Amino acid sequence: MNLSLRAQNVQASPIRKLMPYALAAKARGIKVYHLNIGQPDIPTPPEMIKVFHDFSDEVLAYGPSQGLEVYQKSLVRYYAKHGVDLTTNDIIVTTAGSEAITFAMLVVANEGDEIIVPEPFYTNYNGFATMTSVNLKPITTHAKDGFALPEAAAFESMITPKTKAIMICNPGNPTGTVYAKEELMRLAEICKKHNLFLISDEVYREFIYDGLKHSSVLSIPDFEEHAIMVDSVSKRYSACGARIGCIVSKNQELMQATLKFAQARLCPPTVDQLAANACVYLTDDYFEQMVSEYQSRRDLVFDELSSIEGIICKKPAGAFYIIANLPIEDAEDFVLWMLNDFQIDGETVMAAPAEGFYATSGLGRNELRLAYILNKEDLKKAMHIFREGLKEYKKTH
Amino acid sequence: MNLSLRAQNVQASPIRKLMPYALAAKARGIKVYHLNIGQPDIPTPPEMIKVFHDFSDEVLAYGPSQGLEVYQKSLVRYYAKHGVDLTTNDIIVTTAGSEAITFAMLVVANEGDEIIVPEPFYTNYNGFATMTSVNLKPITTHAKDGFALPEAAAFESMITPKTKAIMICNPGNPTGTVYAKEELMRLAEICKKHNLFLISDEVYREFIYDGLKHSSVLSIPDFEEHAIMVDSVSKRYSACGARIGCIVSKNQELMQATLKFAQARLCPPTVDQLAANACVYLTDDYFEQMVSEYQSRRDLVFDELSSIEGIICKKPAGAFYIIANLPIEDAEDFVLWMLNDFQIDGETVMAAPAEGFYATSGLGRNELRLAYILNKEDLKKAMHIFREGLKEYKKTH
Numbered sequence: 001m002n003l004s005l006r007a008q009n010v011q012a013s014p015i016r017k018l019m020p021y022a023l024a025a026k027a028r029g030i031k032v033y034h035l036n037i038g039q040p041d042i043p044t045p046p047e048m049i050k051v052f053h054d055f056s057d058e059v060l061a062y063g064p065s066q067g068l069e070v071y072q073k074s075l076v077r078y079y080a081k082h083g084v085d086l087t088t089n090d091i092i093v094t095t096a097g098s099e100a101i102t103f104a105m106l107v108v109a110n111e112g113d114e115i116i117v118p119e120p121f122y123t124n125y126n127g128f129a130t131m132t133s134v135n136l137k138p139i140t141t142h143a144k145d146g147f148a149l150p151e152a153a154a155f156e157s158m159i160t161p162k163t164k165a166i167m168i169c170n171p172g173n174p175t176g177t178v179y180a181k182e183e184l185m186r187l188a189e190i191c192k193k194h195n196l197f198l199i200s201d202e203v204y205r206e207f208i209y210d211g212l213k214h215s216s217v218l219s220i221p222d223f224e225e226h227a228i229m230v231d232s233v234s235k236r237y238s239a240c241g242a243r244i245g246c247i248v249s250k251n252q253e254l255m256q257a258t259l260k261f262a263q264a265r266l267c268p269p270t271v272d273q274l275a276a277n278a279c280v281y282l283t284d285d286y287f288e289q290m291v292s293e294y295q296s297r298r299d300l301v302f303d304e305l306s307s308i309e310g311i312i313c314k315k316p317a318g319a320f321y322i323i324a325n326l327p328i329e330d331a332e333d334f335v336l337w338m339l340n341d342f343q344i345d346g347e348t349v350m351a352a353p354a355e356g357f358y359a360t361s362g363l364g365r366n367e368l369r370l371a372y373i374l375n376k377e378d379l380k381k382a383m384h385i386f387r388e389g390l391k392e393y394k395k396t397h
Numbered sequence: 398m399n400l401s402l403r404a405q406n407v408q409a410s411p412i413r414k415l416m417p418y419a420l421a422a423k424a425r426g427i428k429v430y431h432l433n434i435g436q437p438d439i440p441t442p443p444e445m446i447k448v449f450h451d452f453s454d455e456v457l458a459y460g461p462s463q464g465l466e467v468y469q470k471s472l473v474r475y476y477a478k479h480g481v482d483l484t485t486n487d488i489i490v491t492t493a494g495s496e497a498i499t500f501a502m503l504v505v506a507n508e509g510d511e512i513i514v515p516e517p518f519y520t521n522y523n524g525f526a527t528m529t530s531v532n533l534k535p536i537t538t539h540a541k542d543g544f545a546l547p548e549a550a551a552f553e554s555m556i557t558p559k560t561k562a563i564m565i566c567n568p569g570n571p572t573g574t575v576y577a578k579e580e581l582m583r584l585a586e587i588c589k590k591h592n593l594f595l596i597s598d599e600v601y602r603e604f605i606y607d608g609l610k611h612s613s614v615l616s617i618p619d620f621e622e623h624a625i626m627v628d629s630v631s632k633r634y635s636a637c638g639a640r641i642g643c644i645v646s647k648n649q650e651l652m653q654a655t656l657k658f659a660q661a662r663l664c665p666p667t668v669d670q671l672a673a674n675a676c677v678y679l680t681d682d683y684f685e686q687m688v689s690e691y692q693s694r695r696d697l698v699f700d701e702l703s704s705i706e707g708i709i710c711k712k713p714a715g716a717f718y719i720i721a722n723l724p725i726e727d728a729e730d731f732v733l734w735m736l737n738d739f740q741i742d743g744e745t746v747m748a749a750p751a752e753g754f755y756a757t758s759g760l761g762r763n764e765l766r767l768a769y770i771l772n773k774e775d776l777k778k779a780m781h782i783f784r785e786g787l788k789e790y791k792k793t794h
């Protein structure tokens with residue numbers, strides 16, 4: 001029995017595919033510090049867990065396809081606090097950011113159409129593109145300049161009649177790069193000139209350091225018809241298992257079409273939406289503490305990395321990732337070696353090879369993505385092991 | 398800004414699109430008996446709700462892409478009770494049956510490939526087919542013979558080089574039809590002869606009446622490479638809001654490919670999986686009571702319908718739907734008229750026009766789908782209103 005070509009070709013998750021080696025290390029009694037996956041360690045707000053405890057409907061019923069109205073209204077309030085003025089008609093609640101991205105691709109692009117994405121990019125965009133038969137066209141950014149947004153000319157040279165959108169992740173996974181307002185305006189000009197949508201994945205919107213402010217695609221003036229924002233509660237409330245996200249646009253024709261796709265899958269999880277709803281009413285100090293904690297972790301990891309000879313990386317201003325360009329040839333081989341052959345006092349470290357975050361073949365082979373989702377004590381130990389491991393690996397490879 | 402053609406063309410839910418008229422009736426003070434949507438009224442098992450109350454993880458984390466192992470193991474036990482011998486490798490937990498069907502389509506068919514489906518079929522198959530660029534090819538079945546499975550020759554005449562699978566819903570939504578073992582064997586022979594997959598949507602597998610037994614696609618001998626089963630906890634545990642389903646196959650190559658799509662969307666909701674897990678351990682009398690309740694409702698609705706002059710319908714043996722062929726021209730117009738212009742003592746009834754369940758243009762225009770998801774007292778009132786409404790409508794149309 002032949003499977004479809006797309007089933008044969010869809011990318012295996014480069015983040016998850018090395019997990020068997022981590023499990024094998026653990027089976028040998030090795031403690032593995034996981035810097036490879038974006039699963040925050042910060043406790044989920046008790047206010048959110050309490051909603052699960054209080055759920056008392058007699059029937060766990062379908063909600064509306066666009067999301068529970070109470071939650072849509074809370075989201076209006078959440079974005080208003082961030083200077084974005086919306087109505088419930090501008091928001092469809094989705095089953096996590098994943099579904100929101102899939103909907104965005106379906107609604108802007110036909111089979112074979114193209115979406116331009118700065119690379120390295122969140123690797124699962126590849127899976128969603130395969131599912132929706134969209135061609136992602138990468139535009140390369142570089143570790144040495146902090147993965148800054150390319151100039152307009154670089155984007156324009158890639159636009160074809162099949163190009164329907166530019167997609168960004170801001171702040172960036174896996175780069176941690178935060179685009180400034182001017183960079184967004186540059187993208188908006190390109191999109192207006194060439195009639196493109198701008199899809200902005202803002203699931204890390206709260207993870208902004210050094211006192212910077214986040215600029216949403218939704219706050220670009222005179223750009224309502226083009227702007228599509230994708231969001232999720234997974235990271236900002238340490239609630240990855242809730243699977244609640246949303247797609248937001250003031251383009252009503254687009255939202256009506258998105259709703260039809262949403263109706264096909266009926267609704268997102270009901271109790272989890274109610275739980276996410278409670279988070280909108282957390283006090284400001286929740287984010288202040290969280291951001292302060294992540295910022296100090298970033299500083300720790302960045303200081304450690306930049307003190308290692310031969311590593312190239314710029315200090316990222318957002319998300320909770322950092323990409324390190326290593327003085328070796330094959331970062332995946334290094335990750336495997338760390339899991340299979342290296343330990344200090346029975347402990348080792350796992351990071352994510354960055355190659356899977358690039359669409360251009362061969363790029364990122366000597367880069368790793370590190371997620372700083374451990375407490376600082378563990379991070380310190382992990383970075384020590386990383387440094388010593390790299391030293392040892394270089395001697396033998 | 399132009400949306401994609403697929404966004405412009407995707408079907409609006411024929412079940413949900415008439416909701417505004419029901420809301421308008423309610424705003425005028427009319428009580429509406431909803432027979433239009435498959436939202437069970439039976440209470441969700443308290444054992445399931447208790448899992449939400451007991452959830453105590455500090456971090457609401459991602460689960461594995463294939464589902465929580467504890468739940469996969471419980472599903473193995475569940476299917477073993479139904480005579481199907483599986484391992485956890487044969488099961489991927491999905492975000493409801495919706496996602497399971499989408500995965501099944503992606504993994505068997507490329508863009509433009511064809512899947513043959515007996516019509517009328519669950520209308521959201523259209524949405525999933527649009528999302529995955531698959532062409533559904535309907536093979537018509539008829540109310541007058543209880544929507545029995547067509548002969549092999551009818552299927553074979555539709556097979557082209559692009560045909561990759563036959564998809565069935567057993568027991569059927571919207572027909573209530575249960576396929577006998579012999580009918581499944583007939584389909585299996587066709588699939589083996591023409592190298593096709595058989596996708597079987599069995600979300601109503603527990604809703605079987607008159608002492609019949611359900612035959613799963615997974616129990617067809619010597620058919621492991623072809624059989625794909627799609628399931629969901631939504632209906633059988635009155636847990637539509639949990640969004641937990643699964644895709645099951647003993648074809649390991651197919652499951653490996655499905656896992657890659659599953660990895661792209663990370664995981665299904667975590668707490669809801671744990672809640673679904675508890676349901677596997679309900680005692681047998683849960684289903685005995687549920688089936689007995691639905692069977693008596695079916696009898697009530699069927700007896701009422703078949704006593705109305707001009708209505709054609711056969712007694713369905715499963716699910717909780719019945720399709721009635723009415724002695725009028727336009728069933729949607731009748732539904733709207735019932736909502737806008739008819740009431741008895743301030744009450745009216747809403748059913749789902751069946752036209753949206755047919756892919757062949759023009760079919761089903763005089764048919765309605767009724768879901769018997771109300772208690773018998775309400776059903777009795779609803780059927781009285783339905784009967785009187787139809788009488789009145791026929792006088793004036």
